[in-house]
Amino acid sequence: MSPSQSTPLDSYAMACRQLDDAAAHLDIDPGLLERLRLTEREVTVNFPVKMDDGTLKMFTGYRVQHNDVRGPFKGGLRYHPDTDLGEVRALAMWMTWKAAVVNIPFGGAKGSVQCNPKKMSRGEVERLTRRFTWSIASIIGPERDIPAPDVYTGPQEMAWIMDTYSMIKGQTTPGVVTGKPLELGGSLGRFEATGRGVVIAAARAARHLGRELENMTVAIQGSGNVGGVAARYFERAGAKVVAMSDSGGGVYNPQGVSSAKALACKNQYSCLLGREVAAEDISNEELLELKVDLLAPCAMEGVLTEANAAKVRAGLVVEGANGPTTPEADAILADKGVLVVPDILANAGGVTVSYFEWVQNLQNLLWSEEQIGQRLEEIMGKAMDEVLAIAGEKKVSLRTAAMILGVNRVAEATKLRGIYP
Incomplete structure (x- = not known):
């Protein structure tokens, strides 16, 4: 099956099924489980972009914020013609578990814009990025929701987001995104x-x-x-x-x-x-x-x-x-x-070093590439050892073990914070 054949709703159904598999090994209140299943906020924006030929074209973008119990929302922004809300919803949920598996203080979010950047000029992609940033500026920020690169986005798009957000706020705010160019507060080793x-x-x-x-x-x-x-x-x-x-x-x-x-x-x-x-x-x-x-x-x-x-x-x-x-x-x-190392563990290096970049931005620090690499090895290695231990103890797959670890951390944090009011 090609990626285009996998429907967005299937991704979310798959994420929920993985959550249920993990919950079967945990003592989670049904109401709490339902909270973990649902997203906290889903924003859909339709916005115009002036194309190179002078015409206006409408685009649709999404930002889904799944859970911020353990810290600010965190997740990438992808540009893809086949993206949809269901896909982004699933990706946001996976980000929550991913951050919890490597035990960094972030929640999970994800964003996307329906477009084909391969068929757009650099100027068109810049105008799309800036307009989308303007559309979601009220729900992102260094202590609220921090986007990052994903499919068909990279350091340049993050630079445009940071610049647009900074203009809106009236001050340079590098911590609003991670995966930025080094010259704008990016971290060594992030790419x-x-x-x-x-x-x-x-x-x-x-x-x-x-x-x-x-x-x-x-x-x-x-x-x-x-x-x-x-x-x-x-x-x-x-x-x-x-x-x-x-x-x-x-x-x-x-x-x-x-x-x-x-x-x-x-x-x-x-x-x-x-x-x-x-x-x-x-x-x-x-x-x-x-x-x-x-x-x-x-x-x-x-x-x-x-x-x-x-x-x-x-x-x-x-x-x-x-x-x-x-x-x-x-x-x-x-x-x-076949031994499968699941995504929420295997590709957690990105969110881990994004955390390093965010910390450096907030504290005006600059760590060396050697420091970044050492910290990444330590965090990824510890998470891998914890997942392997759970898999051995409970006789489950590495995916279920990773989900047990991540879901339990989010559930425990939720219980400790309680429900207000």
Whole structure:
């Protein structure tokens, strides 16, 4: 199933099912469970943007705030033509659990705009970003809700958001977003954080299986901020990246694909296929079914499904994307003995270093890249150990174990705060 075939509502249903699976192992009051299931606030905005040809075009954007019991709302902003409210609702819920799993003081939120930035000029994307920021400015802020990069957004979009918000507030406010350029208060290591965290989680999981990343074969679906960075860190760890892909397709070479050449081709030609890369062309669907030691889905949600899970030949799946595996696929992979490191743990490096950036902004600090890397290793490693311990104790999958850890922390914080008035 391609990402476009996975309906937004399916993502939210999947998130709720994962919540119920975790709650079955916890003593949670039904009323509290219902609170955890529902979002706190959902904002839909329709706004005009002046296009390069002088015409006005309407766009729809969303910001969903799921839960802020443990701290300000936190979550990325994606630009994608297929996004919808149901998808964003699920992603916001996953952000809540993700922040709780790595035990950082954030809640969960997510945002999106229905658009295709690949078919828009830089000026059009800037005007869209600034107008969307103006539309949601009343509900974001350094102590309220902090957006960050996601699919098809990056440091430049965050810079535009920060500048627009700062103009509205009348003062420079770098803490309103994370994932900014270094020149505007961004953190060293933030761009690499999610992909690097995927490799940290993969290394811990490999050791749990009695392996090391060195000489393991790896297939990566996705070559953006997560997949592209993960490829480089896998190579540094001694693993052999044999396949990579982007939205248009992928490349495969059993002897190893040079991630540097593949990503250079992507930057130059907007695709990985052919173009100086010594590899054969494959589809995204074929990449998921390659015989490799480790599969890292790092693109969109809903790519591992009941239809293709039985064809997965990797022994270890590490989810760099949010929600890439459906519950039906989870069950099939478990029956096959495949170890799945879930998204709320595997890709938590991004929100972790976002927290570091936020702290630096609030306190006017600048940590070194070495400090960032060390702190990230410590936090991701501790979370991985806690999840593995819960999985062993309760005889559940790593996904259910991670959900138990995250949901329990949010539930306990909710009970301690109480209900007011």
